[in-house]
Amino acid sequence: MKKNTSFMIKMLCCSLVRRRSRMAAALLGIAIGAAVLLGMVTLCYDIPKQMSKEFRSYGANMVLVSSGRESMNLDDAAKAVRHFPEGALVGMTPFRYIPVRHNMLPYTAVGTDFDAVKKTSPYWRVSGEWPAKENEALVGADIAEYARISPGRTLAIDGRNSKHAKFEANITITGIVKTGGVEDGFIFMRLPDMEAMTEEKGLADVAEISCSAGEKELQDIAAVVRTDVPSLEARLVKRVIQSEAAVLGKLEMLLYLVTLVVLVLTMICVATTMMTVIMERRREIGLKKALGAEDRRIAKEFFAEGVILGLVGGLCGAICGLLFAQFVSASVFDRSVAVEFYLIPAAIAVSVLVTVAACLLPVRRAVEIEPALVLRGE
Amino acid sequence: MALVVYNLKVEMLREVFVNILEIQDISKIYGTVNALRNITLSVQQGEWAAIMGPSGSGKTTMMNIIGCMDKPTSGSVILDGDDISRLSSEELTGIRRDKIGLVFQQFHLVPYLTALENVMVAQYYHSIIDKEEALQSLERVGLQDRAEHLPRQLSGGEQQRVCIARALINHPKLILADEPTGNLDEANEGIVMDLFRQLHCGGSTIVMVTHDPGVAAHAERTVVLEHGRLARITSNPAKDF
Structure with missing residues (x-):
């Protein structure tokens, strides 16, 4: 089984490298999503600290x-x-x-x-x-x-x-x-x-x-x-505290909304790319099914590709996200942001989840491909 | 002398083994089109049968059904004891994996894998990959030296031989070849047909779809389809193979 696993990894890597331009587009989408996610969440965590000084102008x-x-x-x-x-x-x-x-x-x-x-x-x-x-x-x-x-x-x-x-x-x-x-x-x-x-x-x-x-x-x-x-x-002083909470709440909601929109766009980008890839690989999928690959193995391969994309894109995005948060913090609040390191694996995990979710529909299309198409010379 | 020994061997196989494929009165209807009508046919273990017919005669439909990629609208298809006309899609996948070796007109090699890895793909979906066995399979088709080449680095004939090696790797009960020489020049056609002949001599059961009477003549029997009906079955002279 170990041999089969390493063979599958090799197939996946070769497949990803072969379609590197398409995969680069998907990776870029995932990386942007992860960068915005980590950047925004880092800012959301740090904004109460960042704005405490500004809030003191509200009074006692x-x-x-x-x-x-x-x-x-x-x-x-x-x-x-x-x-x-x-x-x-x-x-x-x-x-x-x-x-x-x-x-x-x-x-x-x-x-x-x-x-x-x-x-x-x-x-x-x-x-x-x-x-x-x-x-x-x-x-x-x-x-x-x-x-x-x-x-x-x-x-x-x-x-x-x-x-x-x-x-x-x-x-x-x-x-x-x-x-x-x-x-x-x-x-x-x-x-x-x-x-x-x-x-x-x-x-x-x-x-x-x-x-x-x-x-x-x-x-x-x-x-x-x-x-x-x-x-x-x-x-x-409830009036002041509630005003602070309201401002922070609205700011956080705005940041989370932007993050959500970017994640949805990421999902659409990945889903579109994966759909194109699956259309391009119809014959290969048909061949694998003709050779006896069950639907779940085809699905597993594409989800594994999604996981690899999510991991790589998420890691790149997390690094960019930290730089983005630092840049925003330096420009807006004139101080550096405190990095919550546990957010990095969390952002990568969300990227993987988003990518896998984006693969759902394309994978469904992949398993619907008929093996008979390889006999028709399509 | 060799031909006499070969014919004797074929006759011995006939006596020992039973039908590996039994097609009983199958029809296939797509909407209002009758692709196949009341076909009855059997193929014995170790036999080499060719299916011929003009375009639209039902060859591809027949291949799909024998290859467990489609089911007949009526009738039954018994492959190695399993009635494949009654099996689920998942069960048909299992039959394809375990009992059928497919050879395609367009080879269908995975472009980013080497010749050896293309053979191993069939092992991967069947059980566990075995590099030595895959190399032996390539050796059998004379391509041991091209094992690490990508499909684009191989000629059409070599690609078809890799496709045959892949079809053989899991020791299938039936080799199903769809126009195996359709994309090859004369020299490579000869090499590939020679390979099929060797396989047949080794006891493999081969069902081959072709439109070329010259290629069909290598088989023991030629099944001719016309307008979805079985028009005739002809036995080819032994000298032809």
């Missing part, structure tokens, strides 16, 4: 709030932040909200860390300058429009400190912030300035966290934070 994807009624302690927040993986944490921004008045009208003043805001909320658009000195502040676009406040103006505000005593302060508006969200209705100042007015330190109402991680990972971190720092509650 987790918030820390106090689990009780009182304000959150910033030391607790710092403790919670230690549970975020180093490198994935983009930043944490505390926010402290207090009611103030200006010209007898009520406003909400927010104390924060502007350097941290630039990291966690890069979508803030500031006309003017960011506050850098004592008693400098930003005013939301809605307030600026309503109260006709422009950068450079000093506002006199008053409010109540932690002891319910009245405080008064003058703040200089350095810029107008516009986000299209609730921020447009607030006055933002440096947290130390607010702490000086309210005479209380180390407190915040909410801390926004921006972290390059998926929903599952964030959920796990939130669970750990809840256990380790019971005074805090970590909540996922």
Whole structure:
């Protein structure tokens, strides 16, 4: 049987080499299919990592709030932040909200860390300058429009400190912030300035966290934070996370759709080539059947040719696919793609499957060829 | 002297063996065309029969049926004890593989395989390839020196001899030859007919389809078909072979 197997392999190789131009066309089709498959799948695997930086421009994807009624302690927040993986944490921004008045009208003043805001909320658009000195502040676009406040103006505000005593302060508006969200209705100042007015330190109402991680990972971190720092509650910002998931989902669907189309085209290319080859080899198939070859042996030979084509085409395509993924990643994301090596045999296996599937109809035609045609001299 | 010994041998075979092929009242109808009508014929083991007839007489249909590549519409065909008119397509493939050696007018060698490998193809589909045996078969047709040549490197006569070697490799009960000299020049025709004669002397049963009366005359009997009917059977003089 070993002799027969080696003889069959020899027949297959000779047959493939003899029709090398046709086989080259089929191989090219398979290789393109495998290249697109591996390239796209590699990108699909890598895109969430690639785009995490881009997604952080959406803003914070987790918030820390106090689990009780009182304000959150910033030391607790710092403790919670230690549970975020180093490198994935983009930043944490505390926010402290207090009611103030200006010209007898009520406003909400927010104390924060502007350097941290630039990291966690890069979508803030500031006309003017960011506050850098004592008693400098930003005013939301809605307030600026309503109260006709422009950068450079000093506002006199008053409010109540932690002891319910009245405080008064003058703040200089350095810029107008516009986000299209609730921020447009607030006055933002440096947290130390607010702490000086309210005479209380180390407190915040909410801390926004921006972290390059998926929903599952964030959920796990939130669970750990809840256990380790019971005074805090970590909540996922569903709006941001779901937007990220939607973008990734649509991108992945597009990539998979393109891959599917290319695989179908590959299948058509291989099926057409194999059909032509079988038509060209009608006499040879008829002869083999006349010599006593059963249908299953004819089918086995053609499927074996398909497997060889799938293996060779798949291997060539896999190599090209990795180069393609690297090229796309370098051009679009400006970084190299991480190669998942187990995808290479998977891409080759899919190529073999696609090729064998493409051979189904041609092989059916082959086994339908009548041996009698060799006697008719066709 | 040799001719006398040969004739004696043929007569001895006749006495010992029975009919290897028995065709009983077969007809073949394709749509509205009667390709064969009520043919009855038998071929004894070791016999050399030629089937002759003009184009459209039913020769090819007859070959297809004897060669297990088609079945009659009615009647029976017994080949070496098997009624091939009742067998399934798969069973007919088995009969073709085990009992019939086919020789074609156009040789039908696999172009990308050497002469030796072309002989081995028949072994491959029959059982297990045996290079030595395939070489012996080529030696039998005088082509041992051309074993590694591709078909395109062989003359028409040599290709036909490879085809004969391939037909012989599995020791068939019946050699079925379709116009074996139809594509050959006179010199090669002589070589091939001489080979058939040697095979016949060795006890092989040969059924040969030809349109050439000169070639048919080498056979012991000539079966003439006309319009799908058996017109006549003539015995050829012993001196002719």
